[in-house]
Amino acid sequence: MKNTRVAVDVGGTFTDICVMDEHTGRISIEKTSSTVDPIEGILNAVDKSKVDLNQVSLFSHGTTVATNALITRRLPRTAMICTEGFRDVIEIRRANKEDLWDIYKDVAPPHVKRRDRLCVAERIDAQGKVVTALDVEQAKQVARTLRRREVKAVAICFMNAYMNPQHEQEMRDILRAEMPDVAISLSSEVMPEIFEHERFSTTVINAACSPVVVDYTKRLGQELKHRGYESDLLLLHSGGGVMTTEAVEHFSARLAGSGIAAGAIASRHIAMLCGFRNSIGLDMGGTSTDVSLAYDGQSRITNDWFIEFGYPIRFASIEVLTIGAGGGSLAWQDEAGSLRNGPQSAGANPGPACYGNGNMQPTNTDANVVLGRLGTRLAGGQVTLNASLAHEAVKQGVAEPFKLELHDAAQAIIDVANANMADAVRLLSISRGYDPRDFALVSFGGAGALHGVAIAQELSIPAVIVPPNPGVASALGCLLVNxxxxxxxxxxxxxxxxxxxxxxxxxxxxxxxxxxxxxxxxxxxxxxxxxxxxxxxxxxxxxxxxxxxxxxxxxxxxxxxxxxxxxxxxxxxxxxxxxxxxxxxxxxxxxLVAQAELPRHEPTGVIPTPASHREVWFSKFGACHTPVYERTDLPAGFTLQGPAVIEQLDSTVVVPPQCRADIDNYLNIIIRF
Incomplete structure (x- = not known):
C-alpha cells in the first residue's frame, strides 16, 4: 500500500516540501533554494527529502508559475476575437485608477495588443436570442489571419454569450479547423456572467496563461511519472481546492492565486485543531505578508481580485490581502522626515544587511537581530547572520538620522512594520464587520512568529497560534485540500x-x-x-x-x-x-480526498532545558535575560512564561514578557497575554 503524501510549495527564495506518512501522521520537511525553472527546485526538494515516489499516493503542488507569468508579462502571443464594436472593452476597463490622486500613474496595458483584437459580425441579445447570425466567411478570414500571425492562444469574447454560447462555439470550431493546436478559451465557458469587462478580462487571462501553465504541469507530471509517481498531479488553485492537470487546460487562470491560497488553508485548519472556528492568518515571509480570515470555520471567498490592477480575474478565490511587509522590507525616511517600512525590499539577493551581500539599508531582519530576537543562524544554519553589519545598518539608517539610541531605533523599525500589518488585519476584519477580539491569530511564514504577538496585542486578539512548522505552513496547506x-x-x-x-x-x-x-x-x-x-x-x-x-x-x-x-x-x-x-x-x-491527519502527542511531563540564554530587548521592558529553546525540545503539555525565544529550522518564535505559551497536543504553540 502506498502510504506517503507529498506537498510542495515554491516560493521566491525557498522551495518547501512537506512529506507525511499516512500511517503514523509523522511529517518531515525540507527547504531547498528555488531555481529559475521551478521544476528543478521541486526535484531537488524531492531528492533532499529522500522520498520514494513509488510509495507516494498523492502529490500536490502550490505554484506561482501563472502569477509570475502575469506579473512579468512573459506570456505567449494571445489574440482576442470579439463582437464588432467591442474590441476595446478590455482597454477602456472601468475607467478607474488604482491611485485616484495620481494622474500620472497609468494602468498596465491589456494583455492583448489592439492589432490582435479582431472583430466579427454577430449579435445575441440580453435574452439569448440570435439577432445577427455569425458571419462565417468573416470568421474564417479571422482564423486565417491569426494562423499567419502564429498566435498561441485565443480568447473568444462575444456580447451576451453568457446567455447563449452558440456563436462562440461556432467560432471555436472554425478556429480549430484552421489552428488545431492553439489554446482557446470561451467566455461562455470560463465566466458565464454579465459584466463584459470582467468576463472578457478573465477569459483573456485564462487564454494567455494556458500555454505557460499547461506546458509546466505536463513537464512536471512527466518528470514525476519518470521517477515512479503513478497518480494524478494535483495543483492547488485560488478557490482553495486542487485540480488535475486536465482541468488546468480549461481553467489555467485559477492557478494565478495558487501560492497564497495554501497558507490561508493551513491557517484555518490549524486554528480549528486548536479549537478556534474564527481565525486570522498572518503569513509573513521575506518580502510580503498575506492576511486571510476564516469565520465559523469557513474562509472568506471573493470574486473581486486581480494580479494587476484593472484586469480582474473573476474565479472564486480565497480572499487574501497582501502588503509589502516582510523580513527583507527596508526602513527608510520619507520626504516629510517620517520613518517608513516597505514595500521596498532587499529581496533574497542582496538581502538584509546582516546577510553580508552588500546591502547596508536596514530591514526588519536587521532590526530583529539588533534586538536579540534573532540569533546568528537561519534555516538550520544554511544562512549565517552578521550581527555587526545589522547594528551598523540600523545605526546609519535610522538611529543617527532620528537621533535615537540603537535599540530604540531597531524597535521603531519593528513598530512601523507591525503597524502596517495591523492595518492590513483591520482592513480584512473590522472593515468587513468582524471583531478581531472574536478571533485567534495564526502567525506563520518565516517571520510571522517574530511579530505575531505584538500585532495581536495591538488589536486585542486574545490568542496567537504558531504551528509546528510555520515556515512551511503553505506546503502543509497543499496536503489539506480536496x-x-x-x-x-x-x-x-x-x-x-x-x-x-x-x-x-x-x-x-x-x-x-x-x-x-x-x-x-x-x-x-x-x-x-x-x-x-x-x-x-x-x-x-x-x-x-x-x-x-x-x-x-x-x-x-x-x-x-x-x-x-x-x-x-x-x-x-x-x-x-x-x-x-x-x-x-x-x-x-x-x-473529497482522504484528509491528512496530523499526529497527536501526549504530555510527557518532561521540562525542557533552554539551549542557551541571550539578551533580548522588548518595548517597555528593556533588555531581558531570555532563555532560548529548541522547538524540537518542547513537548506537548509544556507551558512556559515569557520572555522566551524558540528557534527552529524554518522560523523563530518570540514570547514577550508577561505572556504565556502553551504547547498543545498537535505541538502548536498557543500564546496568550
Whole structure:
C-alpha cells in the first residue's frame, strides 16, 4: 500500500516540501533554494527529502508559475476575437485608477495588443436570442489571419454569450479547423456572467496563461511519472481546492492565486485543531505578508481580485490581502522626515544587511537581530547572520538620522512594520464587520512568529497560534485540500418574481455538469459534495452577497432574511423595505480526498532545558535575560512564561514578557497575554 503524501510549495527564495506518512501522521520537511525553472527546485526538494515516489499516493503542488507569468508579462502571443464594436472593452476597463490622486500613474496595458483584437459580425441579445447570425466567411478570414500571425492562444469574447454560447462555439470550431493546436478559451465557458469587462478580462487571462501553465504541469507530471509517481498531479488553485492537470487546460487562470491560497488553508485548519472556528492568518515571509480570515470555520471567498490592477480575474478565490511587509522590507525616511517600512525590499539577493551581500539599508531582519530576537543562524544554519553589519545598518539608517539610541531605533523599525500589518488585519476584519477580539491569530511564514504577538496585542486578539512548522505552513496547506470546481450561471430577476421550479432546474443543470467533471477526474459519487449559493443584492446595487442555499430550493423567504442579516453585518445596514434581486447561481463541487491527519502527542511531563540564554530587548521592558529553546525540545503539555525565544529550522518564535505559551497536543504553540 502506498502510504506517503507529498506537498510542495515554491516560493521566491525557498522551495518547501512537506512529506507525511499516512500511517503514523509523522511529517518531515525540507527547504531547498528555488531555481529559475521551478521544476528543478521541486526535484531537488524531492531528492533532499529522500522520498520514494513509488510509495507516494498523492502529490500536490502550490505554484506561482501563472502569477509570475502575469506579473512579468512573459506570456505567449494571445489574440482576442470579439463582437464588432467591442474590441476595446478590455482597454477602456472601468475607467478607474488604482491611485485616484495620481494622474500620472497609468494602468498596465491589456494583455492583448489592439492589432490582435479582431472583430466579427454577430449579435445575441440580453435574452439569448440570435439577432445577427455569425458571419462565417468573416470568421474564417479571422482564423486565417491569426494562423499567419502564429498566435498561441485565443480568447473568444462575444456580447451576451453568457446567455447563449452558440456563436462562440461556432467560432471555436472554425478556429480549430484552421489552428488545431492553439489554446482557446470561451467566455461562455470560463465566466458565464454579465459584466463584459470582467468576463472578457478573465477569459483573456485564462487564454494567455494556458500555454505557460499547461506546458509546466505536463513537464512536471512527466518528470514525476519518470521517477515512479503513478497518480494524478494535483495543483492547488485560488478557490482553495486542487485540480488535475486536465482541468488546468480549461481553467489555467485559477492557478494565478495558487501560492497564497495554501497558507490561508493551513491557517484555518490549524486554528480549528486548536479549537478556534474564527481565525486570522498572518503569513509573513521575506518580502510580503498575506492576511486571510476564516469565520465559523469557513474562509472568506471573493470574486473581486486581480494580479494587476484593472484586469480582474473573476474565479472564486480565497480572499487574501497582501502588503509589502516582510523580513527583507527596508526602513527608510520619507520626504516629510517620517520613518517608513516597505514595500521596498532587499529581496533574497542582496538581502538584509546582516546577510553580508552588500546591502547596508536596514530591514526588519536587521532590526530583529539588533534586538536579540534573532540569533546568528537561519534555516538550520544554511544562512549565517552578521550581527555587526545589522547594528551598523540600523545605526546609519535610522538611529543617527532620528537621533535615537540603537535599540530604540531597531524597535521603531519593528513598530512601523507591525503597524502596517495591523492595518492590513483591520482592513480584512473590522472593515468587513468582524471583531478581531472574536478571533485567534495564526502567525506563520518565516517571520510571522517574530511579530505575531505584538500585532495581536495591538488589536486585542486574545490568542496567537504558531504551528509546528510555520515556515512551511503553505506546503502543509497543499496536503489539506480536496478536488474542487466552481460553476455559475447568470440568473437576474427580482426575488419576488423567481419561479422556484425554474431556479431548481438551473441548479440541477449546474450539478449535472459538476458531476460530469468530477466523474471524469475519477471521483466516486459517494465522495462528491455539492454546495449551492445564490448571489443576492438590493435592487439597483451591483455588489452582491453569496447566500448558502439548500438542496432542493423550496422557497426564497428564509434566504432573503439571511441576506438582510449578512448585508447588515458586512455593510452595517439593512433595507427591509427595498426589493431584493437574484443575480447569479453558484455551485461549488467538491471531490473529497482522504484528509491528512496530523499526529497527536501526549504530555510527557518532561521540562525542557533552554539551549542557551541571550539578551533580548522588548518595548517597555528593556533588555531581558531570555532563555532560548529548541522547538524540537518542547513537548506537548509544556507551558512556559515569557520572555522566551524558540528557534527552529524554518522560523523563530518570540514570547514577550508577561505572556504565556502553551504547547498543545498537535505541538502548536498557543500564546496568550
Amino acid at each position: 478536488i474542487q470546481h466552481d460553476f455559475a450561471e447568470s440568473y437576474i430577476k427580482q426575488a419576488s418574481e423567481v419561479d422556484i421550479a425554474e431556479l431548481e432546474a438551473a441548479f440541477q443543470r449546474l450539478e449535472a455538469e459538476a458531476i460530469s467533471h468530477l466523474s471524469h477526474e475519477g471521483v466516486q459519487e459517494e465522495n462528491m459534495v455539492l454546495e449551492r449559493t445564490i448571489d443576492m443584492m438590493y435592487q439597483g446595487q451591483w455588489r452582491s452577497l453569496a447566500i448558502p442555499t439548500p438542496r432542493p430550493v423550496k422557497t426564497l423567504d428564509s434566504l432573503i432574511e439571511i441576506f438582510h442579516q449578512e448585508h447588515e453585518r458586512e455593510y452595517n445596514y439593512r433595507r427591509m423595505d427595498a426589493p431584493v434581486s437574484v443575480f447569479r447561481l453558484n455551485l461549488k463541487a467538491v471531490g
